Amino acid sequence: xxxxxxxxxxxxRNEWTVTLPSLGWLLIFVISPTLIILAQSxxxxxxxxxxxxxxxxxxxxxxxxxxxxxxxLHTLWLSAVTTGFCxxxxxxxxxxxxRTSSRGKQVLQLLxxxxxxxxxxxxxxxxxxxxxxDGLMTRAAAFMGLIPAHESLLYNEGAVLLVLxxxxxxxxxxxxxxxxxxFDFSLLDAARDLGASHLRSFLEVFLPGIKMGIAAGALMVFxxxxxxxxxxxxxxxxxxxxxxSRISQRAFADRxxxxxxxxxxxxxxxxxxxxxxxxxxxAWWRQFxxxxx
Amino acid sequence: xxxxxxxxxxxxxxxxxxxEEKQESVLNTEPPTLHVYMWADYVKPELVKQFExxxxxxxxxxxxxxxxxxxxxxxxGATGFDVALPSSYxxxxxxxxxxxxQINRSMIPxxxxxxxxxxxRVHDKMMTHSVPYAVSHTVxxxxxxxxxxxDPTWSALLREDVKGRTTLLxxxxxxxxxxxxxxxHSINSRDEQHLQQxxxxxxxxxxxxAKFDNEGYKTGIDSGEFSLVMGYxxxxxxxxEENDKVGIMVPKEGVTMSCDEFVILREGQNPFLAHQFINFxxxxxxxxxxxxxxxxxxxxxGALELVARTFLDHPAIRLPDELKEKxxxxxxxxxxxAKFTKVWDEVKAAR
Amino acid sequence: xxxxxxxxxxxILTVLVFFHLPLMVLVINSFNASRFGGTWExxxxxxxxxxxxxxxxxxxxxxxxVIALWSTPAATLLGTLAAVALHRFHSxxxxxxxxxxxxxxxxxxxxxxxxxxxxxxxxxxNLGLTTIWIAHVTFCLSFVTMVMLGRLxxFDFTLLDAARDLGATRWQATTRILLPLLWxxxxxxxxxxxxxxxxDFVITFFVSGPGTTTLPVQIYSMMKTxxxxxxxxxxxxxxxxxxxxTVASIHWLTRPARKL
Numbered sequence: 001x002x003x004x005x006x007x008x009x010x011x012x013r014n015e016w017t018v019t020l021p022s023l024g025w026l027l028i029f030v031i032s033p034t035l036i037i038l039a040q041s042x043x044x045x046x047x048x049x050x051x052x053x054x055x056x057x058x059x060x061x062x063x064x065x066x067x068x069x070x071x072x073l074h075t076l077w078l079s080a081v082t083t084g085f086c087x088x089x090x091x092x093x094x095x096x097x098x099r100t101s102s103r104g105k106q107v108l109q110l111l112x113x114x115x116x117x118x119x120x121x122x123x124x125x126x127x128x129x130x131x132x133x134d135g136l137m138t139r140a141a142a143f144m145g146l147i148p149a150h151e152s153l154l155y156n157e158g159a160v161l162l163v164l165x166x167x168x169x170x171x172x173x174x175x176x177x178x179x180x181x182x183f184d185f186s187l188l189d190a191a192r193d194l195g196a197s198h199l200r201s202f203l204e205v206f207l208p209g210i211k212m213g214i215a216a217g218a219l220m221v222f223x224x225x226x227x228x229x230x231x232x233x234x235x236x237x238x239x240x241x242x243x244x245s246r247i248s249q250r251a252f253a254d255r256x257x258x259x260x261x262x263x264x265x266x267x268x269x270x271x272x273x274x275x276x277x278x279x280x281x282x283a284w285w286r287q288f289x290x291x292x293x
Numbered sequence: 294x295x296x297x298x299x300x301x302x303x304x305x306x307x308x309x310x311x312x313e314e315k316q317e318s319v320l321n322t323e324p325p326t327l328h329v330y331m332w333a334d335y336v337k338p339e340l341v342k343q344f345e346x347x348x349x350x351x352x353x354x355x356x357x358x359x360x361x362x363x364x365x366x367x368x369x370g371a372t373g374f375d376v377a378l379p380s381s382y383x384x385x386x387x388x389x390x391x392x393x394x395q396i397n398r399s400m401i402p403x404x405x406x407x408x409x410x411x412x413x414r415v416h417d418k419m420m421t422h423s424v425p426y427a428v429s430h431t432v433x434x435x436x437x438x439x440x441x442x443x444d445p446t447w448s449a450l451l452r453e454d455v456k457g458r459t460t461l462l463x464x465x466x467x468x469x470x471x472x473x474x475x476x477x478h479s480i481n482s483r484d485e486q487h488l489q490q491x492x493x494x495x496x497x498x499x500x501x502x503a504k505f506d507n508e509g510y511k512t513g514i515d516s517g518e519f520s521l522v523m524g525y526x527x528x529x530x531x532x533x534e535e536n537d538k539v540g541i542m543v544p545k546e547g548v549t550m551s552c553d554e555f556v557i558l559r560e561g562q563n564p565f566l567a568h569q570f571i572n573f574x575x576x577x578x579x580x581x582x583x584x585x586x587x588x589x590x591x592x593x594x595g596a597l598e599l600v601a602r603t604f605l606d607h608p609a610i611r612l613p614d615e616l617k618e619k620x621x622x623x624x625x626x627x628x629x630x631a632k633f634t635k636v637w638d639e640v641k642a643a644r
Numbered sequence: 645x646x647x648x649x650x651x652x653x654x655x656i657l658t659v660l661v662f663f664h665l666p667l668m669v670l671v672i673n674s675f676n677a678s679r680f681g682g683t684w685e686x687x688x689x690x691x692x693x694x695x696x697x698x699x700x701x702x703x704x705x706x707x708x709x710v711i712a713l714w715s716t717p718a719a720t721l722l723g724t725l726a727a728v729a730l731h732r733f734h735s736x737x738x739x740x741x742x743x744x745x746x747x748x749x750x751x752x753x754x755x756x757x758x759x760x761x762x763x764x765x766x767x768x769x770n771l772g773l774t775t776i777w778i779a780h781v782t783f784c785l786s787f788v789t790m791v792m793l794g795r796l797x798x799f800d801f802t803l804l805d806a807a808r809d810l811g812a813t814r815w816q817a818t819t820r821i822l823l824p825l826l827w828x829x830x831x832x833x834x835x836x837x838x839x840x841x842x843x844d845f846v847i848t849f850f851v852s853g854p855g856t857t858t859l860p861v862q863i864y865s866m867m868k869t870x871x872x873x874x875x876x877x878x879x880x881x882x883x884x885x886x887x888x889x890t891v892a893s894i895h896w897l898t899r900p901a902r903k904l
Contacts, residue, residue, distance in 0.1 A: 227752015
């Protein structure tokens, strides 16, 4: 996007020709479905699993129920913790990656991308193997005396978090690395010369310098995590249901599409506000910088 | 640069060609296909192959893990299935919704094989729209190597030594039904007080268990991940056949019974093959072979004479006589289903 | 250049072990005679031969390949066009366009899947291969656009202007200069789209119809039946091998262009 070609006024028909295919596709298959769930959420449910006629607010009342609110808060909490852990690992990783030799960079990039590209279910399966009652991790934990032997580490919130972090971490590393690549590391030396400590120059020079990468990474981790439903289903127990699980339960088991729509619409609103919040922060920062310059 | 361009063009050309080839084969040379929608591990694969061979067709099987999920998928526009295998109570709903067509009895001569004791208990007694395929019960399996003396009662789910190592079916009717049974009520009770009692029982079970699960418990009890699970009798029978460390127990308070029945979907493409398929699986010899593989009892007169006595005497296959009285079939409750849904939501929300 | 401290190094090591240990255990277990992989019970290739004999897996794999082969060209075409538009023009329209392109990357899959399901229901479109194809093209498109945008940044558009100045038509300039130079990027993004399509479970799960069990859906149901557990290890190892090859070739295709 950021490039300096001026746009001559006479190409506007060309612009439409190249823009319309993808724009139209996305409008039809992403935007209109989203509007449809919003519309269906005001339809009454039909006992037989179809969507009734007429309009109602009753599906939205599900959000007033305590267990749904609890579920929403819990989902927010799990996503936030996942984001926090991913950031704690991704920032040092991005820092190291940006400072290492170009060969090292290539190797590290490959090593990050391979798990990212491995089939999602296989990654979950791999963790199930490690955490079940005879798994490597379980044995290690039992060996260290952390848990009794043959105690499964599966079906709890910790297992859900672990796999959430595992699947989302590459989404945090890649943008942070991209930002760190562009960071001018001589600024750190300058700060050090001016008497700042290691930690202080890291916190006050490096972190603000890669702010955009951090924001993009946080967005890529947090927002998709909000909708997880497979990981809680496979790794979690009773305490780890998330909003996504409830949506699929309402859609597939309870045959209540309107209520599933109301839940999904709520999630859309949550996703949009998270995106606007982080994206707006990024835009504000950009403008702030420009004004400073 | 030139060589690479060339390579790229060749690659994409190859990709495009293979697309076209695939498309052609899908459109022209395919034999007729029968689409079946059923539970996982519910028919012996070799028998399906035999049917394909005899009828020069292809059988594509998709699986579901609950009646409700199957119904939701069909309602959502998954047309093109020819045969489905809902439980009896769901057959009623599907019939009312006009989703299934009438059985052409003349095309299924093996219909005479269906035993009357089962036919009399299902919703569609005259078999106008559905044909009973197999009977299942919700029972308990446990690890013999880990648990000493497991009494045949639902309260085994509350044992201290299985805490966090049990699973419950993620199926409203089955799990609440079992709880109702454990209290001595009918599984089809519409009495709100009964339902509240059942809810409290399930919440107790839940507190002692690891998760709600409809399929994964098979792997779990087999590998020892779980010590005691609630599950469908045939699925558990399959595990017991392969793993002698696992045993099956039928709670003495009584269990639910469901009969899964073949229905022919109105929107199916191939009603002829659908009838052929049902008739094939009702053939006594085939049914005998099939039921010993899958571990569910087929209500088939001829087949019951052909299977081994030891197979039939297994409690997971045919319930002991003293329990037969206490078995109930899950029925459709119409609008009263909402009472179950409400209580089930409360179970799910409890912590 | 300063050497990194102990803390950073231990984080790097932790992350790398965290990433790769589970995958390595899978590969090792695929040769383990034990049915549940808890202990080593001897070397076997039994699971691999079981895998190749398993008809459902092979059919699901073929189906997934067909879907990916059909989605990739469409997604690559749409995505490349989108990238060109985003790169060349900077109107308000493109701002909206860019937002829309990013949406499928960020939107939780469960929302994409569910909303598409309701969309197809509302439009009266029967669920099946077509609906899966539409869904796959949609999310692959965004991946393609993002890769192509990166590639276009390295592209020197003055070359096109120069060609036009020398009398080439727009068509000639596009086919003779733009496309040949962009081929590696296009191929790389096509490979990415292919992999993403092959990998998708959640969205496919929502919009699939009769007879459309894809490989991930098959893996999902196999994870639940004990007879198949070790087969998943074998299958995973093969897929992992495929992933490594694909990643390496994309890496090779998109490495910074050397001076001619």
